[in-house]
Ligand SMILES: Nc1ncnc2c1ncn2[C@@H]1O[C@H](COP(=O)(O)OP(=O)(O)OP(=O)(O)O)[C@@H](O)[C@H]1O
């Protein structure tokens with residue numbers, strides 16, 4: 001049984017089909033990227049998988065449970081127990097320290113455990129920043145706190161919606177390396193990204209277009225490491241083409257990379 | 263963690279929280295002030311009505327007309343009743359219903375420091391042996407039974423003898439001149455001066471606290487008004503008025519003979535008044551209870567007004583809180599969305615927000631309560647001329663009101679919080 005299975009999922013806003021008959025499977029331990037032009041329904045899909053939204057039609061099986069039928073309360077419990085979320089805007093609580101932000105996830109899950117939270121920060125390389133407030137951390141560091149918070153309760157799936165959208169290349173690499181570690185530990189990863197470099201490190205890239213699954217690219221020489229060498233990036237061109245944003249891609253990317261810090 | 267979160271919000275949103283505390287303080291202060299005034303003044307007046315012996319006053323006809331026209335106090339009009347007619351009151355048809363009465367004579371005297379003092383002559387426990395063989399001790403000892411004796415005792419006319427020159431002094435006056443039982447005060451009237459010995463100090467809770475009460479003949483001597491009095495207070499047992507009594511009170515002449523007889527032979531206040539007027543020359547007897555009743559009605563209206571002010575101020579506070587709490591929750595919507603996203607159930611988040619608000623509310627409530635206590639004293643002194651004792655009952659009532667208002671004010675924010683969908687606020691950034 002797949003860890004996650006979407007069967008003919010629709011999300012309809014009035015006339016707009018944000019998701020249009022999407023079916024897919026994600027196996028346990030898999031690392032999947034999702035790409036697609038803006039408005040193609042990536043976040044919509046992530047919200048549904050992340051138990052934060054319900055599909056208009058169709059079934060979403062997470063660990064064999066159809067989450068499209070659950071109450072809001074149960075969805076919160078499922079999200080708490082099975083899902084780790086990473087956001088583009090980090091969403092740290094700004095009056096809590098890095099450590100406390102991680103402990104907050106423990107608090108809602110079970111019991112805050114300072115030692116364990118410190119270990120999680122250590123894993124993302126921020127043990128020495130435990131007492132800092134988000135405003136005292138760089139964007140990359142904030143995102144790493146966010147990763148530590150997402151993994152603290154040993155989720156089955158980590159969902160990241162444009163995790164590197166606000167980061168520069170150095171921090172992007174650190175975050176991708178963290179994903180690689182998590183992948184090696186057996187965590188299932190689903191990462192939405194506009195960045196082909198981030199997308200292509202995954203085992204599989206799904207391309208959405210206008211709410212439909214347009215393309216699936218399998219990474220045969222999967223290493224989990226980011227390649228910055230343009231010459232061997234044949235796949236990158238393919239991914240870019242699939243994304244439908246050949247030309248605007250470059251300026252859009254550099255624009256984003258300016259804002260390492262909010 | 264919970265408290266850490268609460269501290270975080272309270273510190274970060276201290277301005278909003280201060281506004282909430284202030285709003286609650288305002289509501290609570292009004293509520294506690296109004297409630298304590300309502301409860302205390304209500305009690306005071308009720309007690310007075312219950313123990314208020316006299317239900318009929320008798321004044322000279324001209325004084326009555328004048329005081330009706332100009333609302334001046336009787337006594338300064340130059341018209342007097344005759345002391346020697348007092349006994350006739352016990353000879354009227356309803357004599358047995360007259361349980362107590364006392365004459366009054368108000369004069370102004372001057373203390374040695376030049377201050378004018380109102381000196382009232384009256385009976386204290388005047389002993390009467392009536393032609394019917396009935397014996398009666400009449401006077402203000404029973405007609406003013408609610409007076410609190412602060413020092414000494416009630417002046418006892420029967421044991422004092424005529425030459426004793428005793429008096430009773432109101433508490434405010436006694437305080438001013440440092441008088442206690444046994445001290446003396448020298449007073450100069452229009453015609454004579456006398457040194458009076460204080461038999462007792464009383465607290466009447468009203469304007470009488472600034473007056474001196476002395477036996478009738480003493481006061482008559484001050485002003486050279488031997489045998490004169492300017493009013494009589496009568497305490498009579500009466501039947502509640504009905505339509506007939508009301509009609510008769512306006513004009514007994516409008517009744518038919520049989521109606522007149524029924525009226526005359528029923529102990530309505532108006533018929534007793536009528537009969538008193540028949541025996542006391544040139545007098546007007548009127549029911550005091552009517553005055554007391556209208557005072558009661560005004561008091562009820564005042565209380566109603568205060569209750570309305572309280573309710574309105576509480577509604578205002580609730581609306582204010584509602585605005586502020588909603589703004590506070592809205593400001594934190596992405597934080598709340600995040601909490602939900604990482605697994606916080608609605609209950610935990612509502613608990614968090616409510617705890618914050620209630621900590622603020624307790625703070626504001628205490629502040630408001632203290633302010634309200636002061637406010638009540640101000641109202642008490644300016645409006646009712648006496649201090650307001652804070653009833654312990656006010657505390658739980660205000661506490662409950664604060665809780666209700668805070669809850670009511672938080673409802674919209676909590677509803678918003680419950681309906682807040684994490685997906686909407688967390689992806690709002692792009
Ligand atoms: N709550 C909503 N009500 C109406 N339309 C919505 C709502 N949420 C999303 N949409 C629409 O659904 C479509 C898909 O949105 P979605 O956020 O999934 O796009 P995306 O692929 O994440 O885009 P981006 O790359 O810009 O983040 C968009 O056209 C969006 O306008």
Ligand SMILES: [Mg+2]
Nearest residue numbers: 042043044161
């Ligand atoms: Mg998106």
